[in-house]
Amino acid sequence: MVNKKSLHIESSGQLCIYCGACVGICPLNCIYLDETRITFDERVCTRCEICVKACPVGAIEIG
Amino acid sequence: MVQNLKTDVLVIGAGPAGSMTAKWAAKNGARVLMIEKRQEIGSPVRCGEGMSKSWLPEVGITPGAWVNLEVEGARIFSPREQVFEINEKHAGNEVGYVVERDGFDKALAIDAANAGTEIRLKTAATGILKEGGRVAGARVKQFGEPFEIRATVTIGADGFESQVGRWAGLPTNIALRDMDTCLQYRMTNVDCDTRYCDFYLGEVAPGGYVWVFPKADGLANVGIGVQLSKVRGMADPRTYLDAWIAKHPAYSKGKTIDVVGGGVSISQPVKQSVTDGLMLVGDAARMIDPLTGGGIANGCIAGKICGEVAAQAVHAGDPSRAFLDRYEKGWRAKLEEKLYRNWYAKEKLCTLSDATFDKIIDALQGVRLEKLSVHNILKAVHDKYPDVTKEFEAFL
Ligand SMILES: Cc1cc2nc3c(=O)[nH]c(=O)nc-3n(C[C@H](O)[C@H](O)[C@H](O)COP(=O)(O)OP(=O)(O)OC[C@H]3O[C@@H](n4cnc5c(N)ncnc54)[C@H](O)[C@@H]3O)c2cc1C
Numbered sequence: 001m002v003n004k005k006s007l008h009i010e011s012s013g014q015l016c017i018y019c020g021a022c023v024g025i026c027p028l029n030c031i032y033l034d035e036t037r038i039t040f041d042e043r044v045c046t047r048c049e050i051c052v053k054a055c056p057v058g059a060i061e062i063g
Numbered sequence: 064m065v066q067n068l069k070t071d072v073l074v075i076g077a078g079p080a081g082s083m084t085a086k087w088a089a090k091n092g093a094r095v096l097m098i099e100k101r102q103e104i105g106s107p108v109r110c111g112e113g114m115s116k117s118w119l120p121e122v123g124i125t126p127g128a129w130v131n132l133e134v135e136g137a138r139i140f141s142p143r144e145q146v147f148e149i150n151e152k153h154a155g156n157e158v159g160y161v162v163e164r165d166g167f168d169k170a171l172a173i174d175a176a177n178a179g180t181e182i183r184l185k186t187a188a189t190g191i192l193k194e195g196g197r198v199a200g201a202r203v204k205q206f207g208e209p210f211e212i213r214a215t216v217t218i219g220a221d222g223f224e225s226q227v228g229r230w231a232g233l234p235t236n237i238a239l240r241d242m243d244t245c246l247q248y249r250m251t252n253v254d255c256d257t258r259y260c261d262f263y264l265g266e267v268a269p270g271g272y273v274w275v276f277p278k279a280d281g282l283a284n285v286g287i288g289v290q291l292s293k294v295r296g297m298a299d300p301r302t303y304l305d306a307w308i309a310k311h312p313a314y315s316k317g318k319t320i321d322v323v324g325g326g327v328s329i330s331q332p333v334k335q336s337v338t339d340g341l342m343l344v345g346d347a348a349r350m351i352d353p354l355t356g357g358g359i360a361n362g363c364i365a366g367k368i369c370g371e372v373a374a375q376a377v378h379a380g381d382p383s384r385a386f387l388d389r390y391e392k393g394w395r396a397k398l399e400e401k402l403y404r405n406w407y408a409k410e411k412l413c414t415l416s417d418a419t420f421d422k423i424i425d426a427l428q429g430v431r432l433e434k435l436s437v438h439n440i441l442k443a444v445h446d447k448y449p450d451v452t453k454e455f456e457a458f459l
Binding site: 017019020023024027029053054055056 | 107226294328
């Protein structure tokens with residue numbers, strides 16, 4: 001990841017509540033929720049940051 | 064090694080829409096397999112747990128231990144907290160019962176199982192199978208082990224986060240303005256009124272509302288939905304909800320025992336819910352009522368039709384889009400007009416200022432409406448504040 005902003009999801013259980021709001025809104029279908037694990041497909045993600053807004057608890061950071 | 068499987072109907076997702084579909088497909092003679100990626104059906108809960116009740120008999124659901132309580136109606140609070148009361152019968156699809164949603168989902172899964180559905184938990188669909196251009200089942204992982212399930216008809220009942228439709232190329236993407244991001248606390252030691260589901264409108268929840276759905280004396284779901292296009296910062300729902308609670312002593316003295324989040328679509332329904340070999344149902348087809356945010360009833364009503372058509376397609380040996388179109392027509396005939404009407408009303412409500420909300424609720428004080436309809440409400444408002452109803456001429 002040299003020229004793309006890095007993607008960081010605080011999914012250690014401290015912030016993320018695994019609700020899937022980010023999954024449903026992602027326009028590129030690159031977020032996946034499996035019970036208590038969220039994964040992003042870094043290759044597909046364009047850093048549009050919609051998921052950052054959609055997260056009700058502010059657990060997603062792109063920076 | 065897990066064996067590849069074959070079935071008549073594969074249902075992906077064991078929420079209310081999936082279980083209803085599975086039950087009615089099995090009842091009509093199809094072999095049905097329902098898969099669910101979670102380890103427990105219905106849990107964790109992502110719901111305010113309010114639902115209307117008039118539709119239950121028609122889809123074959125009998126109220127059970129999952130009913131927490133029955134409310135008399137809804138109370139709508141204006142920004143300055145004048146109240147307008149609506150009888151339960153007219154109050155939309157979130158008002159009637161307050162339920163134990165995990166128990167409800169399990170009860171529906173049990174109904175599906177009793178009708179002959181096979182159920183596999185910890186089994187996630189990871190992609191769809193195609194055969195001669197039609198959807199023919201799914202690639203899945205059960206307890207992490209990959210295999211394939213072939214099916215004559217596949218059902219995407221995978222909820223708000225639905226991927227099945229997208230995998231098949233159905234247009235289920237939604238825009239920012241078409242989603243509410245939600246957060247809810249289940250709170251104990253609060254002063255809630257168990258006779259009502261409460262809704263607070265205006266800037267307290269931009270493009271959405273704050274809700275208080277009572278579950279028992281002193282116990283309530285206190286939640287918020289904020290329209291995504293109106294979100295300003297990170298964690299807006301939490302910020303707004305915490306601010307609202309802090310201003311309401313009846314709730315600020317409470318203790319939170321559960322945190323629930325999730326996305327709710329407030330869009331028009333999908334333009335196309337079937338393709339060759341595949342049907343989408345429930346949140347996956349964006350069937351949530353865009354005005355109330357309630358999706359349980361619509362998902363179940365469509366689920367029954369979906370299950371029946373799936374079984375018919377199996378018996379006819381024809382899972383083509385042309386055949387499955389019966390489902391598309393069937394659910395639209397039942398739900399679509401109201402979905403569009405409420406979508407339009409929601410679009411209007413989203414643009415109103417707090418001052419306008421205040422006037423509307425004020426105009427309704429002491430007014431006895433013969434029949435509760437948008438038209439009658441607007442007439443009452445028009446009598447007192449003619450300027451306010453200008454924006455709503457389409458309804459009058
Ligand atoms: C905070 C919040 C409050 C709400 N409050 C209310 C309310 O008070 N009243 C109301 O009527 N509605 C409410 N809703 C909406 C309601 O919860 C939904 O409309 C309802 O759950 C839709 O049912 P469904 O069966 O379509 O989807 P879901 O109930 O979401 O079920 C989908 C299932 O599919 C599973 N799944 C997903 N992907 C896969 C996969 N790849 N493989 C296998 N399984 C998969 C999921 O784990 C899930 O169990 C609320 C929603 C939210 C987020």
